[in-house]
Amino acid sequence: MRLKRAAAAGGALALLAVMGACSENKGTDTSDDTTRVSTGSIATDPKDSMGPAAEVPGATKGGTFRIIRETKISHMDPQRVYSFAGLMNAPLYSRFLTTFKDDGSGKVTLVGDLAETPGKDVNGDCKVWEFTIKDGVKFEDGRAITSKEIAYGIARSFDPDLTGGPTYLQEWLADTPQYDTKWNFKANKSALPPGLSTPNDRTLKFEFAKPHCDLPFAASLPYTAPLPPDKDTGVNLDNAPFSSGPYKITKNQAGVETVLERNEHWDPKTDPVRHAYPDKIVWNFGPDAEAGANRVIADNGDDQTALAWNGVPSALVARVTGDAALKPRSVQGPTPSLWRLTINTKRVTDLAVRQALNYAIDRSGFIKAYGGEASARAVTTLLPPSTIGYEQYDAYPAGPTGNVDKAKELLAGKTPELVLGISDDSTELATQLKGNLEKAGFKITVKTIPTDAKLDEVGKKDNQWDLYTDQWAADWPSGAAILPVLFDGRTIKAENNSNTSYINDDAINAEFDRVLALPVTEQGKEWAKLDQRIMKELAPAVPLFVENGYYLHGSKVGGIFISSIFGYPSFVNVHVKQ
Numbered sequence: 001m002r003l004k005r006a007a008a009a010g011g012a013l014a015l016l017a018v019m020g021a022c023s024e025n026k027g028t029d030t031s032d033d034t035t036r037v038s039t040g041s042i043a044t045d046p047k048d049s050m051g052p053a054a055e056v057p058g059a060t061k062g063g064t065f066r067i068i069r070e071t072k073i074s075h076m077d078p079q080r081v082y083s084f085a086g087l088m089n090a091p092l093y094s095r096f097l098t099t100f101k102d103d104g105s106g107k108v109t110l111v112g113d114l115a116e117t118p119g120k121d122v123n124g125d126c127k128v129w130e131f132t133i134k135d136g137v138k139f140e141d142g143r144a145i146t147s148k149e150i151a152y153g154i155a156r157s158f159d160p161d162l163t164g165g166p167t168y169l170q171e172w173l174a175d176t177p178q179y180d181t182k183w184n185f186k187a188n189k190s191a192l193p194p195g196l197s198t199p200n201d202r203t204l205k206f207e208f209a210k211p212h213c214d215l216p217f218a219a220s221l222p223y224t225a226p227l228p229p230d231k232d233t234g235v236n237l238d239n240a241p242f243s244s245g246p247y248k249i250t251k252n253q254a255g256v257e258t259v260l261e262r263n264e265h266w267d268p269k270t271d272p273v274r275h276a277y278p279d280k281i282v283w284n285f286g287p288d289a290e291a292g293a294n295r296v297i298a299d300n301g302d303d304q305t306a307l308a309w310n311g312v313p314s315a316l317v318a319r320v321t322g323d324a325a326l327k328p329r330s331v332q333g334p335t336p337s338l339w340r341l342t343i344n345t346k347r348v349t350d351l352a353v354r355q356a357l358n359y360a361i362d363r364s365g366f367i368k369a370y371g372g373e374a375s376a377r378a379v380t381t382l383l384p385p386s387t388i389g390y391e392q393y394d395a396y397p398a399g400p401t402g403n404v405d406k407a408k409e410l411l412a413g414k415t416p417e418l419v420l421g422i423s424d425d426s427t428e429l430a431t432q433l434k435g436n437l438e439k440a441g442f443k444i445t446v447k448t449i450p451t452d453a454k455l456d457e458v459g460k461k462d463n464q465w466d467l468y469t470d471q472w473a474a475d476w477p478s479g480a481a482i483l484p485v486l487f488d489g490r491t492i493k494a495e496n497n498s499n500t501s502y503i504n505d506d507a508i509n510a511e512f513d514r515v516l517a518l519p520v521t522e523q524g525k526e527w528a529k530l531d532q533r534i535m536k537e538l539a540p541a542v543p544l545f546v547e548n549g550y551y552l553h554g555s556k557v558g559g560i561f562i563s564s565i566f567g568y569p570s571f572v573n574v575h576v577k578q
Helices: 084-093 147-156 168-174 234-238 289-298 301-305 314-321 324-329 351-360 363-370 404-411 427-439 451-458 483-487 506-516 520-537
Strands: 039-042 064-069 098-102 107-112 128-132 196-200 203-207 247-253 257-262 280-285 306-308 330-343 376-378 417-423 443-449 467-472 541-552
Touching: 064 289, 064 301, 084 247, 147 196, 147 203, 168 203, 289 301, 289 306, 289 314, 289 541, 301 306, 306 541, 314 541, 324 330, 330 351, 351 404, 351 427, 363 376, 363 427, 363 541, 417 427, 417 451, 427 443, 443 451, 451 467, 467 541, 483 506, 483 520, 506 520
Parallel strands: 039 107, 064 280, 064 306, 417 443, 417 467
Antiparallel strands: 098 107, 128 203, 196 203, 247 257, 257 280, 330 467, 330 541, 376 541
16 A cells, blocks of 8 residues: 555465564564564464464553544544554454464464454365354454354445445455446345355355455455444444454544443454453544654653554654663564655656666665654665565665766766656655756756645656655565556556556566466565566666654553554554553
């Protein structure tokens, strides 16, 4: 997903990959974990998908944990959740088909959540999948959760009125991006989309026209949350979701406060991930990033049990890093959000020019302008280090500050005139990029784009810019959720494009199809190879950096760590120190 961080198988399946260098973070109270080793797997033993989750040392039940955030969460309806705040909040009150066990040090394991396992590939071709639903999982009113309520939740995600959520399952079932024209939810509320069935109360079945080996990952997103049809209030479900998780929403005053209290019908014996230590979890909305951080720094009253969601703003980084007393209350970690300087290949058609841009880039200068090493870590790959199968490489080795001479050699005396599109709140980044690239022989014209319109504007196929900064955070740690999304030319349309390089290469497109049809156990290394091939043969972008998460919490908060999946604070281990 392209979002801006506030300053955006049965038992046969298994995979394991090492992805980069690092220090350890146990997810308790202190970490400086910006370069950790990440490993990923899909559980092969059904016991891994059962509860209760292993206890967090020293954690006890009780108290109220608070989250201070500047703006409200865009959606609470699980089928519409797709913001980072929503993705970290939804598991508190909703359960999904699958979920990730995350130990806070980069080790993740995909397990069954509502399902007994991460799914069964029935025929070994990734076209037919079955999930068996656990006994003992219940809604907030005590009724049992069955395959039928999960199927209904997925079916309602076809409703065009329920915008905002991911669309993988809908597109895969319909076998077209125009899924809502293939099956009409409003006209068929008592039925299910083609390819989705419930042979019995404990079995959910998917049948696809094409292989979708990443289904166990895709099923971890909130659109697989169950919902009884009689509790479907349409767009109003955003105001009062119906709980299947350890908490239920008891108060939701938009933009002011959201209160979650225990769901007494949640059974920890069925849950491999969640603990639900606090009695209450409260979101307080309003304070900006600096005000929220200052409240947590002061550590008074209720703020002793609070987290500043908007992180440590650049204006406070020096103060926070220089105060030893704040280190035990600081949490840092790498995120999957990778920034790149995207090259519009419809306008910059000369491969040598695109390669010269890669040699010219001064990553250290860009990171300094962005906020420094506390905020970012340089990368030279299209895949972030959190990706399963990640391999480090540098197709255009130029060092941290770039190689101007090599860039000029590739330009061979030419002085390409390029238009850089940049958000109107990122003028410092634009100044740095312009000065950097002009030293290498480019002539850069900067044109600002309104921040709230930038994604729409660069997503137009015939946009007016040669270069623009982009970021992408995968929905699960696989190259399947990154490379085809960003570089498959067959997806290019008039507007709303994720392939903002506008690359359309038949050989690369064919490779996407080949790798996507492989068993998940074999995909990781193939995505790593394809990452290098795309950069060397096409140079559609200049990888810049991955963001680092940097957060503060009060002195009575324990168990916070940076999610290895989404790069934001995880609440599964959070507890209030008594």
